[in-house]
Amino acid sequence: MATAQEIALFLDFDGTLVEIAPSPDEVRLDRRVPPALDVLRTSLGGALALVSGRPVSFLDAALEPYRFDTAALHGAQIRLNGEIRSQSAVPEEMRGALRDLVRFANSQVGIIVEDKRISVALHWRLAPQLKGEALELMRAVAIRMGPGIRLQEGKSVAELVPAEASKGSAIAQLMQIAPYAGRLPVFIGDDITDEHGFEAVNALGGLTIRIGDGETQAKLRIASPTSLRAILLDAAERGSLTASSFSQE
Numbered sequence: 442m443a444t445a446q447e448i449a450l451f452l453d454f455d456g457t458l459v460e461i462a463p464s465p466d467e468v469r470l471d472r473r474v475p476p477a478l479d480v481l482r483t484s485l486g487g488a489l490a491l492v493s494g495r496p497v498s499f500l501d502a503a504l505e506p507y508r509f510d511t512a513a514l515h516g517a518q519i520r521l522n523g524e525i526r527s528q529s530a531v532p533e534e535m536r537g538a539l540r541d542l543v544r545f546a547n548s549q550v551g552i553i554v555e556d557k558r559i560s561v562a563l564h565w566r567l568a569p570q571l572k573g574e575a576l577e578l579m580r581a582v583a584i585r586m587g588p589g590i591r592l593q594e595g596k597s598v599a600e601l602v603p604a605e606a607s608k609g610s611a612i613a614q615l616m617q618i619a620p621y622a623g624r625l626p627v628f629i630g631d632d633i634t635d636e637h638g639f640e641a642v643n644a645l646g647g648l649t650i651r652i653g654d655g656e657t658q659a660k661l662r663i664a665s666p667t668s669l670r671a672i673l674l675d676a677a678e679r680g681s682l683t684a685s686s687f688s689q690e
């Protein structure tokens with residue numbers, strides 16, 4: 442089994458480091474997690490990154506005062522060593538799309554539009570009966586926006602994302618750069634968007650872990666964000682994380 446020095450750890454945020462909440466603004470991160478991740482980053486020679494659908498700014502605020510390498514917006518925004526390394530352009534057609542989505546949200550109770558500029562999400566967790574209508578609208582808007590945009594489905598959400606971006610390509614990019622290059626990638630996630638990451642990490646011979654149930658390409662499962670947190674906090678206390686830390690559930 443690989444040692445701590447050989448691992449590159451990639452962590453999803455929602456549904457992985459924090460429990461899913463009724464709306465995007467309501468997530469609460471256990472305050473022991475940010476310092477624990479900082480300790481683990483050191484023990485991993487710096488090879489720890491967040492891979493999330495959220496923007497870098499949101500993740501920085503959630504994990505403050507720590508700033509981690511981040512592949513944000515499903516890979517459309519990558520920050521490494523404190524500097525934005527790559528970022529997709531704001532799609533020209535996004536303003537028109539946003540107008541249609543806000544109009545829909547204003548006409549229905551429980552629909553939330555999350556404007557992340559480079560991408561936009563339409564949430565129906567608080568109005569599950571509107572899933573069909575919301576998805577139909579998102580599919581129509583994505584088609585209208587053309588080949589530069591793809592539709593990313595997730596847990597009670599659909600998002601318009603730059604077509605070239607995915608968690609898989611972001612992880613593959615990071616794996617070519619120090620301190621990630623040459624290590625065994627370990628990716629932990631819980632949602633459909635994470636399947637791109639699982640595919641890429643499986644192709645690199647790494648370890649893939651799905652939080653919770655649902656169909657997946659991941660090789661291992663951990664029951665919940667609570668169980669993962671326990672593993673990470675324990676590893677931080679011992680100052681060592683290995684691939685086998687994740688198979689002791």
Ligand SMILES: O=P(O)(O)OC[C@H]1O[C@H](O[C@H]2O[C@H](CO)[C@@H](O)[C@H](O)[C@H]2O)[C@H](O)[C@@H](O)[C@@H]1O
Nearest residue numbers: 454455461462463464465493494566596597598
């Ligand atoms: O890649 P992730 O870090 O898992 O981010 C994926 C999306 O997560 C957020 O939405 C999800 O979590 C919300 C809070 O728990 C929940 O209310 C919603 O139903 C979920 O879809 C976030 O709001 C999105 O921007 C992320 O892309």
